[in-house]
Amino acid sequence: MGYDLKTKERRYCLECGEPLDYGDRSDKKFCSCGCRNSYHNKSHHNGRVIKHRVNAALERNHDVLGKLLRMGVTAMSLVDLAQMGFKPEYITSFIKRGTRTECHCYDMRYYMTPTRIFSLERSYLL
Ligand SMILES: [Zn+2]
Numbered sequence: 274m275g276y277d278l279k280t281k282e283r284r285y286c287l288e289c290g291e292p293l294d295y296g297d298r299s300d301k302k303f304c305s306c307g308c309r310n311s312y313h314n315k316s317h318h319n320g321r322v323i324k325h326r327v328n329a330a331l332e333r334n335h336d337v338l339g340k341l342l343r344m345g346v347t348a349m350s351l352v353d354l355a356q357m358g359f360k361p362e363y364i365t366s367f368i369k370r371g372t373r374t375e376c377h378c379y380d381m382r383y384y385m386t387p388t389r390i391f392s393l394e395r396s397y398l399l
Contacts, residue, residue, distance in 0.1 A: 284301070284302075286302070286303050286304040286305075286308050287302045287303060287308075287312055288303055288304075288308035288309070288311055288312040289304060289308050291304045327363065330360050330363040331363050331364075331365065331378060331379070333358050333359070333360070334359050334360060334363055334364075334378045335378050335379050335381060337354065337357045337358060337359040338359075338378055338381040338383070338393060339381070340357070341393060342381075342393060342394075342395060346393070347383075347391065347392060347393040347394065348389060348390065348391035348392070348393065349389060349390060349393075350388060350389045351387075351388055351389055351390070352388075354390065361385060361390075363378070364376045364377060364378055365377050365378055365379055376390075377396070380395055380396055380397060381393065381394075381395060381396070382394055382395070382396040
């Protein structure tokens with residue numbers, strides 16, 4: 274019992290997993306400056322990966338919407354859009370208009386329901 278309690282209280286370096294000394298400040302998270310640095314370098318790296326992924330998804334969405342407009346299509350189901358690589362959760366902004374949600378992907382503008390988008394148009398006045 275006492276052992277379990279001690280294990281719970283014991284904290285470990287977020288980078289290398291080494292136990293931190295009991296006497297250390299309670300907010301200490303790393304065993305050394307080296308570990309702190311490599312942990313933060315990695316999380317910056319992760320931030321870049323995430324930004325790259327989001328940007329790629331937005332560009333993909335923009336490409337898909339542009340393709341639709343070139344074909345004269347202004348409404349499509351989310352199922353069909355997904356097959357073209359469109360991910361509805363990636364938008365650059367949205368605005369509530371009454372009960373409708375107007376979504377923007379850069380200069381593209383459309384309304385979205387849980388099942389489809391409609392009134393797709395290119396807008397130069399965002
Ligand atoms: Zn460490």
